Amino acid sequence: xxxxxxxxxxxxxxxxxxxxxxxxxxxxxxxxxxxxxxxxxxxxxxxxxxxxxxxxxxxxxxxxxxxxxxxxxxxxxxx
Numbered sequence: 028x029x030x031x032x033x034x035x036x037x038x039x040x041x042x043x044x045x046x047x048x049x050x051x052x053x054x055x056x057x058x059x060x061x062x063x064x065x066x067x068x069x070x071x072x073x074x075x076x077x078x079x080x081x082x083x084x085x086x087x088x089x090x091x092x093x094x095x096x097x098x099x100x101x102x103x104x105x106x
Contacts, residue, residue: 035063036083044070050097057094058083071095 037043044060051057055073062068071094075082086094 036060038070038072038083042068048098048101049074050094050101052094052097057086059098071098 035043035045038060043063045063046058047061048059049056050059055075058072058074060070060072071086071091072083073086073090075084
C-alpha cells in the first residue's frame with residue numbers, strides 16, 4: 028500500500044483540516060482530522076486511491092464505529 032503524505036486538506040465544507048493521525052484497517056487508510064481554526068472540530072475520513080485518483084470520503088456508520096473504537100483505544104491513555 029502506498030504511503031499517504033497528506034498534511035492539510037480542504038473538505039467539502041471549505042474548511043482546512045490537518046491530518047493528526049492515520050490508521051490502516053483491512054488495507055484501507057483512515058485519517059483523524061482537526062480543523063485548523065477550531066481544535067474542537069475533529070472528524071474521521073477514509074483516504075481512497077483508485078485509478079490514479081485520490082479521494083477523501085465519509086464513512087458508513089458501521090465503518091465509523093470500528094475506526095472510532097480503534098482511535099479511542101489508541102488515545103485513551105493520553106488524557
